[in-house]
Amino acid sequence: MSINTMLNNPRLSVSDEPPYDLLQSFVRDNHIALEGSGEGPLKGLVFGVKDVLKIKGSTWGNGHPEWLRTSDPDDFTSSAITKLLEAGADLVGKTVCDELCYSISGENWNYGSPVNPHDPRRLTGGSSSGSASATAGGLVDFALGSDCLGSVRVPASYNGVLGIRPTYKRVPTDGEAPYCESMDVLGFVANTPDTFKTVAREMLGNDKENVQFKKLLIAEDCFNAVNQDVADALNPAIKHIGNALTSVEKVTVSPEGLDKWVEIFRIIQGYEVWQSYGGWVRKYRPRLSRGPKERLEWASTITLQEYREAYAQRQGIIDRVNELITPDTLLCLPTAASVAPLKSAPLDEINATRLQSTYLLCISPLTGTPQITLPMVKQHDVPLGISLIGAQGTDLTLSEFSADLVDSFSAK
Known part of the structure; x- marks a missing residue:
């Protein structure tokens, strides 16, 4: 049977208005987009951010409207986001996540569930559902997510993109919504191997020791x-x-x-x-x-x-x-x-x-x-x-x- 796909959406650009996106990957109530600065190695790439990270002047939803309602505007930006902006990438919006990130299904009854672009009949996986959906669907080149029990790895697998859960504390988690302090990490997904390597070099930095896998x-x-x-x-x-x-x-x-x-x-x-x-x-x-x-x-x-x-x-x-x-x-x-x-x-x-x-x-x-x-x-x-x-x-x-x-x- 032929499966209809939604893999070739136009890539998003920075806009004051929430993106019109058939994949339902992006939040609308607390949308924010920012242009990258300088001519860094990520210049020309666009990315999304799971709606669990602070961005100065914005609010966060953490997958639930009550969390959004009870949150004050942020007074600083997560250093993970700042690093990407300073490397030249453009942030085009915040992505939908599962409710309070306590799920790996990819469903969110509050905002609508992001679509799996390989087969809309199937689950997207979560809780970084919008990040994986937007990346697989071509709306962004890469996206940030958080991972405790598979919240980057599962949606990356379901949506056919590269995804990493880094070494604990390898990527700074300042400005992340509280969750599971001893096991939660920030990771990312990317739509091509080249993009994955480029983002990894910026996000992860060099390893302390040179190793060769055998x-x-x-x-x-x-x-x-x-x-x-x-x-x-x-x-x-x-x-x-x-x-x-x-x-x-x-x-x-x-x-x-x-x-x-x-x-x-x-x-x-x-x-x-x-x-x-x-x-x-x-x-x-x-x-x-x-x-x-x-x-x-x-x-x-x-x-x-x-x-x-x-x-x-x-x-x-x-x-x-x-x-x-x-x-x-x-x-x-x-x-x-x-x-x-x-x-x-x-x-x-x-x-x-x-x-x-x-x-x-x-x-x-x-x-x-x-x-x-x-x-x-x-x-x-x-x-x-x-x-x-x-x-x-x-x-x-x-x-x-x-x-x-x-x-x-x-x-x-």
Whole structure:
């Protein structure tokens, strides 16, 4: 069956008016656009910013109209945005995100859900949904997003763009809406390998040490966590990546089981999210959609003792991953459990896919390691991402290596 696409939209430019965008990627109530300065390396590129970052004189919505209503105009601009503007890129608008960023579906019942330009019948993935949609649809060259449990990686995978969750604290998070302090990071997506590399050099800066990747570890337990047809569809990408390295080896990432790691992640995330949102929720009693509401209610029940125990167990996970992923080694795994689910799929099926995906998505945030999703293959005529995780601090080398892999795979 032929799938209608919306991949070739006219690129946006700086305007005082909110963009007219068929993909519903951009916010309208608190629109802001800014021209880049100077003749830097990003001159000529346009970008969007997830609506969780401060921009002086504007307000932020964090995916919920009550957050927007109760926010004062910002008195400074996030340094991540300032760096991009000073490098010459033009900001054309703020992008829609999932409600309070507490979701990876890409749906937002308050503002409308951004469209997956590869197939509008399918979910976009979130919570950086608008950023990925706008980038895949050609409205922008790249976009900023935040990522805790896959909020850059999942929409990048579903929308067929390169996306990175950097090493924890590699990109400054000043001016970001509070969420999960010990695991949330700022990342970005880009529509071409060349753009991805150019933005990476500006956003990430140079790695402290020069490394050369030699070994590829295939995360066998991660591939076992997805359906066999998904694992099979990724085989051409795995082969291509392996051919670029000296050796390939299969490993079990979590000897005790990825489900144990997911539970540790959920407790840490839930407790920290409630510390960020609990006071605001109690004060304003916002109307929340089902998913975020249920997750916040559960998060409010996590005790400090449970959090401390989970945080202590986290160190064992960090030690295990650091043992596996040395600076010359990459870990390969599926980005998400499937291609973007159909919006019409039964809720229990979508929830089951979400649970499968958490096994894959928890590794990087628990350990602070950089992860990039590569748009190399398709299944059912839509993108299916494969990921590489590197050692902490290898972000730029990993970005350039990943972009070159996508380039060479596309040329085959």
